[in-house]
Amino acid sequence: MPLRSPLPCLLFAICLLSTSLLGQDIVVKTNIMVAMRDGVKLATDLYLPAENGIEKTGRYPVVLTRLPYNKDGAKKLGMYYAANGYVFVAQDCRGRYASEGVWHWMTDDGKDGVDCAKWIGQQPWSDGKIGMIGTSYVGGTQHAMALEGTPELTTVIPVDAVSNGGAQSMRNAGAFEMRFWNWIMLNAAKGSVASQDPATAAMLKEMVDNRHEYLKHLPLRPGMTPLKHAPEYESWLIDAMRHGANDEFWAQNNILENADSYKDIPVYLVGGWYDSWAGNTTANFTILSKTLKSPVYLIMGPWIHGKQAGHSHGQVDFGPEAAIPDELAWRKEWYDHWLKGLDNSVGKSAPFATKVRLFVMGTGDGSKTEKGLLYHGGQWREENEWPLARTRLTKYYFTSEGHATTTPPSLQKSATSYTFDPKNPVPTIGGSISSGDDILLQGAWDQRGGEHVWNWQKPLPLSARNDIVVFQTEPLSEDLEVTGEVEVKMWISSTAVDTDFTAKLVDVYPASADWPGGFDLNITDGILRARFRDSLKKEKMMTPGEIYPVTIRLYPTANVFKKGHRIRVDISSSNFPRFDVNPNTGEPLNANRRMETAINTIHHDAEHPSAIVLPLIPR
Template sequence: MIAIKMMMRGRGRWALMMLLVITSGTIAAAADYVVQHDVMVKMRDGVQLATDVYRPAVDDKPVEEALPVILSRTPYNKAGGKTMGAYYATHGYVFVVQDTRGRYGSEGVWHMLTDDGPDGVDCAAWIGNQSWSNGKIGMIGTSYFGGTQHAMALARAPELTTVIPVDAMANMGRQSIRNAGAFELRFWNWIFLNAGRGSRAGQDPGTASELKELADQRFAYLENMPTRRGMTPLSLSPEYEDWLISAMEHGPNDEFWAQNNIVDAPEKYKDIPVYLVSGWYDSWGGNNTATFMALTPAIKGPVYMIMGPWIHNQQSGYAHGQVNFGKEAAMANQWAWRQEWYDHWMKGIDNSVGKADPFKTPVRIFVMGTGDGSKDEKGRLRHGGFWRNELEWPLARTEYTDFYLQPDGGLSTSLPQTDQATTRYDFDPKNPVPNIGGNISSADGIMVAGAWNQKGGKHIWNFKAPIPLSARPDVIVFQSEPLEEDLEVTGEIEVRLFASSSAVDTDFTAKLIDVYPPSSDWPGGFDLNIGDGIVRARFRESLQKEVMMTPGETYEFTIKLYPTSNVFKKGHRIRVDISSSNFPRFDVNPNTGEPLNRHRMTKVAQQTLYHDSTRPSRIILPVIPASKP
């Protein structure tokens, strides 16, 4: 072992300035912390999960003091926890990181989160019985292993003291994996990539090679959907194939999606302090606000929430996609701000929690859109924004305002003056509308995430021509006149759409866009995506039950967009795009009414939108009144 380090005293017992360590073997020492690798922790059914334990040390010897524990349970290889482990073990905590069941060094068969409640309870019990533990556990992790925090809280592990779920998997049958009945193909992508990474099947070199080829050919598989059971090399990794095909075939929000369904069962959640973190452009942003709204009245908590202008797992960044939000948008030092929370709730330290940012109030949001709209040094739009503290979500002062789709393609707060106004278009499943940015994670090559000009180019594999998305005949645009003053939109957003179809089942999509006027930096303007959503017609009445349509009959559809906070500046236009696909963000509806993911045929659907006084299609915007001087 070679260790080069510089130490200083900090507010906590241990503080680290710089550490370089080269180690080998099961137990590694770094003078100020030691690591025990590959401890196999037995679960109630005998399956053993691979676990690493990082402990504070003095002169290469672990301290004897029983300390609070920071726990991370991850499907992405516990070896990736070295940075976290070093930080917390040198700041007065024991850090434990564990491969979840069936992943990397752990035994057992992987299932999507369903084992992580009981496994988390068993892991916590093991931690509680160790001499180095004082019986208090705080959890850490993002995305899937943010979801393992929710799973453990729903299982009410006695030792669990607090959680900080970041971009965490929750409410999967509502607006994340299933989104109003449609399937988010980022999870198709996740399975294609991870079936051979860290899986049981991936341990065999020959099988791993086949699964890598599967992953490398994802674009070809996307063009040959649906993915069918047993018909691709994915069958070499059966638990991954089984989950994916089952998930793509199962639409209703029922017991299949019960794990981490906080919205429908918040009373199951353990009453502990919770800090929810996500972004306006993250795939779990809508779930984060939904979880906050569900938990706040259900537990004493307290429950805190922060929402930045971020994409998935990028809280330390300030430019996402094609847009720069300003350096103040970044959350600096990802481990230190979490430590402040842990210190307060696990050590009883009177610090900034409840007193100063980012913990001053229960809600902290980044209000986007107050930049000057120029082009930065890397060619990105300066959209800007600022942080603001709030007491609740949605904001109590919200003025929900209907902006009606007008017969001439306009968008205004005035009800249409005619009782007959329609727009018709064809939706061809073989030529779906391409996705350009948005609330995306696990895209890994098949999509771009975040804020983008709604224009094609080389960065969009299925829309390479540099033309605006609005040029497509199946993208129906409704936009306001240039705004006479700034308008802040902050909160949850819905589109109420009156429509009919020639099909018994189809999709309708909606996208909210901040339209920049032409400028010297952007001669063609900039069509900035703010949020989007979808509804699968067979789930228009309920997420629990499929009901087909009668062709030609008019229905009112509710399309829930992702939440946001954005200032539409004076001179900008508010725009709503209506269509029937957004690919590969969502799977494409074949319009045939066949069972989900089992179709072999497609039909072109003739869609009719109604936007008149008797069928007032509209977007309901949560307008925040301007502050009085």
């Protein structure tokens, strides 16, 4: 009979036999199988304070991580926090690595987290307080437990965390972020139940090794690839790629619509301007800081996913001050305050001096570093809210000559059309990306091809493509800071019943001795699938030739466009494989058999004043 109680005492006693000592100050107990309410047992490791190799008596606050990436990888965290007066608990999520059950994308992590926390609270070494740690999916397990109102949960530090999947970062304005196609491919092949069989593991690895080829043969169809041997992964991915509407399918971790369910605890949200969850990190801060009585903090650096200890990402260096070199110590400071009640730097000094801490990029001199990177630089700034109260939303209107200007258009008719061929999509070069291993470049890059871009091998700038429409300012007469949420508001039409429109904000460096060809630095980007132009809840096809207003939501940013630079906006209809490619046919998502070339049009006249809306910050 499977154990049904979340406190299987006999099972715990058996696991004591596998206790191992890793030093004088820490005792580690591995693979304790903790039963959930449905009897499924999840593998759990403990790191406990010790003295002379013997577990200390007493009750301690707990730092918990629940992860799908193998709890064995949490040893560094466990050793650190156990040595500093915490019990550290690491648990494999359901259906992953040593845990039983069937994996599902986050839908079990709220209830499993509640059961795990209840078990922790009943242990003799627990004082009943839990803080959580982790990045990405592991940040998402924190949100999941907070949304369940977990009684023992006392504080969370979700870093680059999974949330609001139907709004942005998974389904992005109706388009699918292909990094999750990549995530499934990679993780079905390691840590899944299927991968434990050597023959199946070999088939899945072969699939992983040929991902570039599979990308050429989308859409993904049930049972037609080796992914069928990991059915729970195939099922989720196909459903996710087919499900564009932001409805109950994406309900898990939907903080924006369920903030009232979020437990009222101190929250420290960590994100990066080049992280895949940046838009949701700032959006979560905006709503949680208004909903919770407990303090909610936000820090946004120039980082890519999970790389807060770094200061160069892609082809760009932001300066050593951009990094948080000791990623454990500042978290310990937070836990010491909220779990142990210590009067320390929280609320007094960086990175806790104010509720919002931002790294404003772009104050460097643009020189080439010893490593051959662009020195874009930047500096930290303390703020009290997001978006900033002093923001001046300023429209830069598009013109037929390719200008972006603050002068509204006066022409009665003005439009730019281009051909979008879904068989030849615009390649992705950098951006707010995670799980991009081998198919996507993360972070800040010159928008120029080369051997580093698998689907744009020649050293040609993306701006040379005819399916990209460029609008840019004249060289700036003074520095301009853009900090906040960025939107492109356009009037569009198409020969297709459904198509995509993409937008990318670019900081155009002029030619210099170090960069004779200049440097087209991507700052942020976004997309809109036209069938979701009016609502993310319900799709509606277009009438070919009819003009529609649309809004493309880009990821947030903070960047100084320096004097002599240009602010550029690239408009197109694809950005692959950052997003899935729209076939322009209007067929159900991820179920098309055809592709059609579309003529897409941007209208920019007096009646249709298309523009990018920039959040300018006064000097």
